Amino acid sequence: MGSVVVFAPSPGLTVTVEDVDGRPDIHLHAGGQGVWQARxxxxxxxxxxxxAVFSGETGSVIRHLIEDEGVEVIPVEGQGSSGAYIHDRRAGERELVAENPGEKLTRHDLDELYGQTLKAGMEAGTVILSGAVREDAVPSDVYRRLAADLGTAGCRVITDLTGDRLTAALAGGVSVAKIADDELTDSGRAASDEPEAIIEAMHALHEEGAGTVIVTRAHLPSLMLHEDELSEIRVPEMQSVDTHGAGDSLTAGVAATLADGGTMHQAVVLGTAAGALNVTRHGLGTGEEGAIRNLTKLVTVSAYQAEEPAADQQASPEELARKVWKQ
Structure with a gap:
């Protein structure tokens, strides 16, 4: 496999309490979107x-946990403390006990982080721009500048962002933009979760600066717009334990394949398999490589076919009027 840099501005510490034979089982892990992708x-x-930026006692623990997983860390020592949360899962669902989103990054932190990311990205050739837990931790324009500068340096830039961060990164230009359908609707980029609205939003993302657009749709087939061709990606639905981290696993699979010289088709197949396997596990961004590669045999990529309306389904007068107006 090739080399990938993950821009993870502010990873956090996760403390999860689970039940094992009536006794609390406590787990400590580094967490956050970039961590799950790196994992x-x-x-x-x-x-x-x-x-990434690591601040205070929490940041020191997070850094060591990430390094213990085999990830090379280029740290920036920040002020205050890094974010953390405690989840209680003894009843089966995640119950938030306490949360600290961490500190807003200073200008000096951002300058150093920017320079380190640019240097490492130019050496690796592939960079994932991930979000921060705290919305105002990093100014959105940092994503625009990073995407633009990395692209100018010949890097492949991959994003899994929403809101202003996504808009900014697109303005800088990205190779691949991955996003979930509910994120498109929540942000107002798609009028609804109907296929036509999602596809329209995908074309808009492409026009804004994304070379390839991938949209995940929970239990429905994912969609990909690549080189003006629209495809749907199917994989058998797995028994879900926790859906958190599935999208980040997909993004990681795509990045790993492209960094290794694979095609976009191969990338989305591996990414889809990684995301599908991740939902069967409690650990976010986890999955045994052999099982993931076996699962790729069940992933299919085909040209998108719009669903035909039922024969007895009649259009409303408003729908007919819209169709006539468009002609």
Whole structure:
């Protein structure tokens, strides 16, 4: 596998309490979008470097946990403390006990983090821009500048962002933009979760600066717009334990494949298999590489076919009027 840099501005510490034979079982892990992506990348055999800010006692623990997973860390020592949360899962669902989103990054932190990411990205050739737990931790324009500068340096830039961060990264230009359908609707980029609205939003993302657009749709087939061709990606639905981290696993699989010289078709197949396996596990961004590669045999990519309306389904007068107006 090739080399991938993960821009993870502010990873956090996760403390999860589970029940084992009536006794509390406490787990400590590094968490956050970039961490889950790096974890899956490492599991798939990629060489992973993470550029992040670590602050205070919490940050020190997070850094060591990430390094213990085989990820090379390029740290920036920040002020205050890094974020953390405690989840209680003894009843089966995640119950938030306490949460600290961490500190807003200072200008000096951002300058150092920016330079380290640019340097590492130019050496690796593939960079994932991931979000921060705290919305205002990093100014959105940092994503625009990073995407633009990395692209100018010949890097492949992959994003899994929403809101202003996504808009900014697109303005800088990205190779691949992955997003979930509910994120499109929640942000107003798609009028609804109907296929036509999602596809329209995908074309808009492409026009804004994404070379390839991948949209996940929970239990429905994912959609991909690549080189003006629209495809749907199917995989058998697995028995879900926890859906958190599935999208990040997909992004990691895509990045790992492209970094290793694979095609976009191969990338989305591996990514889909990684995301599908991740939902069967409690650990976020985890999955045994052999099982993931076996699961790729069940992933299919085909040209998108719009669903035909039922024969007895009649259009409303409003729908007929819209059709006539468009003609």
């Amino acid at each position: 899956m990348l490492t599991g798939l055999g990629a060489s992973v470097t993470m550029c």
